[in-house]
Amino acid sequence: xxxxxxxxxxxxxxxxxxxxxxxxxxxxxxxxxxxxxxxxxxxxxxxxxxxxxxxxxxxxxxxxxxxxxxxxxxxxxxxxxxxxxxxxxxxxxxxxxxxxxxxxxxxxxxxxxxxxxxxxxxxxxxxxxxxxxxxxxxxxxxxxxxxxxxxxxxxxxxxxxxxxxxxxxxxxxxxxxxxxxxxxxxxxxxxxxxxxxxxxxxxxxxxxxxxxxxxxxxxxxxxxxxxxxxxxxxxxxxxxxxxxxxxxxxxx
Amino acid sequence: xxxxxxxxxxxxxxxxxxxxxxxxxxxxxxxxxxxxxxxxxxxxxxxxxxxxxxxxxxxxxxxxxxxxxxxxxxxxxxxxxxxxxxxxxxxxxxxxxxxxxxxxxxxxxxxxxxxxxxxxxxxxxxxxxxxxxxxxxxxxxxxxxxxxxxxxxxxxxxxxxxxxxxxxxxxxxxxxxxxxxxxxxxxxxxxxxxxxxxxxxxxxxxxxxxxxxxxxxxxxxxxxxxxxxxxxxxxxxxxxxxxxxxxxxxxxxxxxxxxxxxxxxxxxxxxxxxxxxxxxxxxxxxxxxxxxxxxxxxxxxxxxxxxxxxxxxxxxx
Ligand SMILES: Cc1cc2nc3c(=O)[nH]c(=O)nc-3n(C[C@H](O)[C@H](O)[C@H](O)COP(=O)(O)OP(=O)(O)OC[C@H]3O[C@@H](n4cnc5c(N)ncnc54)[C@H](O)[C@@H]3O)c2cc1C
Numbered sequence: 227x228x229x230x231x232x233x234x235x236x237x238x239x240x241x242x243x244x245x246x247x248x249x250x251x252x253x254x255x256x257x258x259x260x261x262x263x264x265x266x267x268x269x270x271x272x273x274x275x276x277x278x279x280x281x282x283x284x285x286x287x288x289x290x291x292x293x294x295x296x297x298x299x300x301x302x303x304x305x306x307x308x309x310x311x312x313x314x315x316x317x318x319x320x321x322x323x324x325x326x327x328x329x330x331x332x333x334x335x336x337x338x339x340x341x342x343x344x345x346x347x348x349x350x351x352x353x354x355x356x357x358x359x360x361x362x363x364x365x366x367x368x369x370x371x372x373x374x375x376x377x378x379x380x381x382x383x384x385x386x387x388x389x390x391x392x393x394x395x396x397x398x399x400x401x402x403x404x405x406x407x408x409x410x411x412x413x414x415x416x417x418x419x420x421x422x423x424x425x426x427x428x429x430x431x432x433x434x435x436x437x438x439x440x441x442x443x444x445x446x447x448x449x450x451x452x453x454x455x456x457x458x459x460x461x462x463x464x465x466x467x468x469x470x471x472x473x474x475x476x477x478x
Numbered sequence: 479x480x481x482x483x484x485x486x487x488x489x490x491x492x493x494x495x496x497x498x499x500x501x502x503x504x505x506x507x508x509x510x511x512x513x514x515x516x517x518x519x520x521x522x523x524x525x526x527x528x529x530x531x532x533x534x535x536x537x538x539x540x541x542x543x544x545x546x547x548x549x550x551x552x553x554x555x556x557x558x559x560x561x562x563x564x565x566x567x568x569x570x571x572x573x574x575x576x577x578x579x580x581x582x583x584x585x586x587x588x589x590x591x592x593x594x595x596x597x598x599x600x601x602x603x604x605x606x607x608x609x610x611x612x613x614x615x616x617x618x619x620x621x622x623x624x625x626x627x628x629x630x631x632x633x634x635x636x637x638x639x640x641x642x643x644x645x646x647x648x649x650x651x652x653x654x655x656x657x658x659x660x661x662x663x664x665x666x667x668x669x670x671x672x673x674x675x676x677x678x679x680x681x682x683x684x685x686x687x688x689x690x691x692x693x694x695x696x697x698x699x700x701x702x703x704x705x706x707x708x709x710x711x712x713x714x715x716x717x718x719x720x721x722x723x724x725x726x727x728x729x730x731x732x733x734x735x736x737x738x739x740x741x742x743x744x745x746x747x748x749x750x751x752x753x754x755x756x757x758x759x760x761x762x763x764x765x766x767x768x769x770x771x772x773x774x775x776x777x778x779x780x781x782x783x784x785x786x787x788x789x790x791x792x793x794x795x
Contacts (some may be wrong), residue, residue: 287779391669
């Protein structure tokens, strides 16, 4: 079985927000390190663990410039076979364009299913998986924390993490599956595998070659820092004082 | 704009996040000189529809068929898209929740429409409107503008108020396109019943972190919660450990909540957790580490051993 797994390089979640905003606005800042989106690493790990149910071709797809190859390599080095890279040519692509580019790859590769992270930890949108599934006319299963294939690998039973508990669905393949935290714990790429990953076959496209509308449906107009909370934390010394303060604030 | 609010159900009841979606639709209609309707999709909806029809919507569409008994993304998406196309809506709005997070991008894709997820405010933008939403774990706000004729939005319930009441609209049955489809089948839902208030909308929440050391201590946390009439929430660490099920997780990738009181017990205050409690009115933190980041966002704090403080709180409240 062939599986496509998407990987997005994102700013390290510990980046100070002002530095992140500056980088988003194209201002040079030395403060932003990039990592592979954690949810995508869960997706890569899942693909690797599915080798014992017949996954034998794990292809990473990333829409990113060459400057973030290290993050893509770290994902390949976990145990993927190869990668397809789409160069956005310096453009900030929005979710619909990303999904359209992925659709292009899916049509070329015809995988048994697509595994993705449930959201990217920079823009927190969790849109691309569902858009892609809709574009392909495929079933989708988002926020998945359990997967179990049937005997002939035509369907997969998934547990989805929802506001109302774990929802179990039985999904026909091919499908788009987005991964949640409890699915697995991603392994670290070892140094030998990182070195080996440099030899993994890479196929490259330019976004402008794919015939996708260049005009974004959604544009970013600006950034702001959220209003801070009240400020000082009022420290109390013991439980008695705490109860007193809570009563004073009419909270209990 | 001609707006459609997609109301959601939760375990056979109307979901509280519908209120924020209706309120946002009211505001957007006022701002753009438009109107809004509501759609409810499910099976056996007669009694529920009335609960939605009190906000001044022009129409309440009801899509009621056995195949909508359980939420499934493909068929629900086709139903909403069919209605949007039949009625010519130019905005589709829902409350941010796991269901809308699943289905709204699919709807947007099918309509060829741009979408913004979890919007908190409408912003004027050169004769049109743009939307503000939290990104990067809630540490930044971003303004996004949609350029397609149809706007698809989910609304952050912790940032938007209650809807205004208004006259009832005409109730209309809509026969949704599509038929039975076995590509996705609902199997079951696994859920722990707690009898406590709904975490998403509770006025008071007791948050339990890894500091509680074991699942056994949740009994004591529960006693405190019950004294306060509070819901229990938790960090990812507690859910990963299997002490509580996933629906208790608060944060960037769990629920965002806005209670009057959030009592953070043995919680370090990682950015991913803080993302979910920014809307809380008062945050009270109990942590033995004076350097814990939770004290940076808390309003009241105590540096102490939780195993000492929690029993005293139970006794004194
Ligand atoms: C992609 C991603 C998404 C994530 N999403 C979320 C999310 O949605 N929600 C979330 O919560 N986390 C999320 N996390 C995890 C987050 O980064 C933190 O690891 C997690 O919130 C920590 O949980 P905690 O505060 O319970 O545990 P810890 O960080 O271990 O903190 C425990 C705290 O308890 C205190 N403590 C210990 N013993 C006592 C005692 N006896 N008395 C008083 N205090 C005590 C300690 O001082 C410490 O501050 C995410 C992480 C990633 C990578």
